[in-house]
Amino acid sequence: MATATQYLQTKAQAAKAASRVLAKSGTEVKNKALGNIADALKSREAEILAANAEDYAKAKASGMSESMLDRLMLNSQRLTGIAADVRSIIQLPDPVGESFDVRILPNGIQLGKRRVPLGVIASIYESRPNVTIDISALCLKSGNAAILRGGHESVRSSSTLANIVRDSIEKAGLPADAVQYVDNPDRDLVNQMLKMRDYIDLLIPRGSESLIKFVRDNATMAVVAGGIGVCHTYVDASADLMKAKDIVFNAKVQRPTVCNALDTIIVHNKIAKQYLPMVGVELAKAGVEMHCDERSMMILASQPDLKLKPAVADDWGKEFLALTAAVKVVDSLDEALKHIETYGSGHSEAIITEDYSSAMRFLDEVDAAAVYVNASTRFTDGSQFGLGAEVGISTQKMHARGPMGLRELTSYKWIVMGTGQVRPG
Amino acid sequence: MATATQYLQTKAQAAKAASRVLAKSGTEVKNKALGNIADALKSREAEILAANAEDYAKAKASGMSESMLDRLMLNSQRLTGIAADVRSIIQLPDPVGESFDVRILPNGIQLGKRRVPLGVIASIYESRPNVTIDISALCLKSGNAAILRGGHESVRSSSTLANIVRDSIEKAGLPADAVQYVDNPDRDLVNQMLKMRDYIDLLIPRGSESLIKFVRDNATMAVVAGGIGVCHTYVDASADLMKAKDIVFNAKVQRPTVCNALDTIIVHNKIAKQYLPMVGVELAKAGVEMHCDERSMMILASQPDLKLKPAVADDWGKEFLALTAAVKVVDSLDEALKHIETYGSGHSEAIITEDYSSAMRFLDEVDAAAVYVNASTRFTDGSQFGLGAEVGISTQKMHARGPMGLRELTSYKWIVMGTGQVRPG
Numbered sequence: 058m059a060t061a062t063q064y065l066q067t068k069a070q071a072a073k074a075a076s077r078v079l080a081k082s083g084t085e086v087k088n089k090a091l092g093n094i095a096d097a098l099k100s101r102e103a104e105i106l107a108a109n110a111e112d113y114a115k116a117k118a119s120g121m122s123e124s125m126l127d128r129l130m131l132n133s134q135r136l137t138g139i140a141a142d143v144r145s146i147i148q149l150p151d152p153v154g155e156s157f158d159v160r161i162l163p164n165g166i167q168l169g170k171r172r173v174p175l176g177v178i179a180s181i182y183e184s185r186p187n188v189t190i191d192i193s194a195l196c197l198k199s200g201n202a203a204i205l206r207g208g209h210e211s212v213r214s215s216s217t218l219a220n221i222v223r224d225s226i227e228k229a230g231l232p233a234d235a236v237q238y239v240d241n242p243d244r245d246l247v248n249q250m251l252k253m254r255d256y257i258d259l260l261i262p263r264g265s266e267s268l269i270k271f272v273r274d275n276a277t278m279a280v281v282a283g284g285i286g287v288c289h290t291y292v293d294a295s296a297d298l299m300k301a302k303d304i305v306f307n308a309k310v311q312r313p314t315v316c317n318a319l320d321t322i323i324v325h326n327k328i329a330k331q332y333l334p335m336v337g338v339e340l341a342k343a344g345v346e347m348h349c350d351e352r353s354m355m356i357l358a359s360q361p362d363l364k365l366k367p368a369v370a371d372d373w374g375k376e377f378l379a380l381t382a383a384v385k386v387v388d389s390l391d392e393a394l395k396h397i398e399t400y401g402s403g404h405s406e407a408i409i410t411e412d413y414s415s416a417m418r419f420l421d422e423v424d425a426a427a428v429y430v431n432a433s434t435r436f437t438d439g440s441q442f443g444l445g446a447e448v449g450i451s452t453q454k455m456h457a458r459g460p461m462g463l464r465e466l467t468s469y470k471w472i473v474m475g476t477g478q479v480r481p482g
Numbered sequence: 483m484a485t486a487t488q489y490l491q492t493k494a495q496a497a498k499a500a501s502r503v504l505a506k507s508g509t510e511v512k513n514k515a516l517g518n519i520a521d522a523l524k525s526r527e528a529e530i531l532a533a534n535a536e537d538y539a540k541a542k543a544s545g546m547s548e549s550m551l552d553r554l555m556l557n558s559q560r561l562t563g564i565a566a567d568v569r570s571i572i573q574l575p576d577p578v579g580e581s582f583d584v585r586i587l588p589n590g591i592q593l594g595k596r597r598v599p600l601g602v603i604a605s606i607y608e609s610r611p612n613v614t615i616d617i618s619a620l621c622l623k624s625g626n627a628a629i630l631r632g633g634h635e636s637v638r639s640s641s642t643l644a645n646i647v648r649d650s651i652e653k654a655g656l657p658a659d660a661v662q663y664v665d666n667p668d669r670d671l672v673n674q675m676l677k678m679r680d681y682i683d684l685l686i687p688r689g690s691e692s693l694i695k696f697v698r699d700n701a702t703m704a705v706v707a708g709g710i711g712v713c714h715t716y717v718d719a720s721a722d723l724m725k726a727k728d729i730v731f732n733a734k735v736q737r738p739t740v741c742n743a744l745d746t747i748i749v750h751n752k753i754a755k756q757y758l759p760m761v762g763v764e765l766a767k768a769g770v771e772m773h774c775d776e777r778s779m780m781i782l783a784s785q786p787d788l789k790l791k792p793a794v795a796d797d798w799g800k801e802f803l804a805l806t807a808a809v810k811v812v813d814s815l816d817e818a819l820k821h822i823e824t825y826g827s828g829h830s831e832a833i834i835t836e837d838y839s840s841a842m843r844f845l846d847e848v849d850a851a852a853v854y855v856n857a858s859t860r861f862t863d864g865s866q867f868g869l870g871a872e873v874g875i876s877t878q879k880m881h882a883r884g885p886m887g888l889r890e891l892t893s894y895k896w897i898v899m900g901t902g903q904v905r906p907g
Binding site: 080081160162166168171173175176254258259273274277279297300303304306307308311416420421422424425426427428429430431432433435436437441442443453454455456458459468469470471472473474475476477478479480482 | 893
């Protein structure tokens, strides 16, 4: 029996070899493989759902929370949605081979950049089995091989899906090895993956803050980490309060469990007395609990039907992922900017204002992947930003920032076409 | 007395604070600071040369090699050259603030990216004190703060230069703390720098392969490593042999101690008998020693006046940085590609050919930062590629590949300007 190390090494070598074939493969054959995946998600639905039912039963018996169980669960409708996402990736332009920055140098050399795949992309993620399809499909379209390690609670679902992907790739005439699923439960394999710089070009951790921190601290290859969003919306003294109400409500309530949802409402004191009760009643109707600083509590405490708690120190800079919002009153834009600089995670930050200078200063000074004026932070998303799909949202500055789509899974090479040029002494 | 850790922490905090000011500073004031640096390199020449003379004397006494001593040495002419390089950076466009990928989304949001500095860039480098000015100037222009740690043998020169930079920055009205020079000789400080992810956004190691490997293995922040170039030039069966002779000669001889110099000549057997003696005699005249595989040795052994040695296994994939070239005869383009894949370092690779299909295959299949047809690999360089200057040459695929100029020292943020948009359910 192969040891866990040999097992992983074999998969990594196979992925690397397949990545070379994939890098040279044209758009048509890659789209064919994607079409096969979408078809198979429906034609092999029974197999997928049976594997998922096993995962689900085991997770439920182990006491997994309802929200986690919901993330794990697949059904016919969800598979249809996943298949539709794969088909939408077929429609996206292939980033590989794009030429850019092309020019003729004074010495006659034609110089330019050509977009190329990164090579092998590994991802370590938790729970949701659809990530297995999303990342496989995006890697495939961008000419990269993938090594996937999902959560142990979804291992049957994800390895079934990975097998379907491999079959689909092979049916299109590409190497099945382009997608490798690490189904060996040995936890030490994650540590080993982090050291495989010779095989893995980019590692994308998706999941809890502790997972992401562990990966960043220990990986020897490039890591694009993201997915942690502590998002503030600052309602300026000059804000249109109706817009501010709708935007804050949307940012908090529309989908509270995701990284671009609002965490902290910052309100200028000039409009706090008018604004906070307005938005508070709407939020309360949607079940939002407000963790208020002293000044906002003074304003809101007398209002009926609100869910209020005094804010504690931990509420600032916290990603709630739930129907909870911290609330703070400030005396100035400067104070709001300072708070965001201190507590923001560099994901998405918004100002609601009708004041031109405040808007410009906010855009200039906030250091985050996405900086908003008068819109909901819920838009920070590959599909909303027109990338079609995303492997994740980068909160770092290197390589790619914000939603990462197909282009962000590529690098480039310089193409130098001469007619005999040499460099003068 | 502050401990070494406190010393480094203080510098890092100061750099981070200064980086925030620099990020908001306009092109004019940054160019003013650059102009001050160029002026001071001449007006304070005596001070610089005195510090350098001390470094030089100490290095010479310790038995440093002539080539290393030459790299360490500054004189009036070299300072004039360094000042001219700084002035050329003034002429380059400021990358910060550039807007790109701007568009109006169907919901009316104006979405785009705005180029921003990375923040704090640290560099660990060896010997050459001019790197202190180069990196300071490029970081300054791109709105980044810099933390610099040069080799201990150049500490007097580099810290004098860094002081001049700091004075020049301050005179322009910007924070001197934007450039920090780590002159404390404690070697453990390098280890500590590698763990300062909260302060350092990008680390650029420049120097020996062992330094670069150590940094990549131990750094917790993003690293752009490069500077190791094992460069092949493949002379195809269809090559114009005169072009091939000039290009190979230039790539090997014009400046043999740098990373884009030729290391291995690969020759197709069909033209080897004609080509190798032609190029061999030229290379020998320039003092080049050829390390020949069996087939090239058979062809060249009878030629007079050549410097030949049988190649050993270590010659393949070796960066010679000297007047030495490995020579190999192959039977096909495939064999050449395989050799390059096995032994290349992903820096610069060239084919000399008049065959269209061979040229296209080489461009497609070689995985390197710069891939050449019919030109010398010596062109892989920021100034030759039109970037004006470079902090280094990346041989990795993430963030930037090949010569890294000002733009490669930036990131971007997404700018989202709305009029009240919320995300629909």
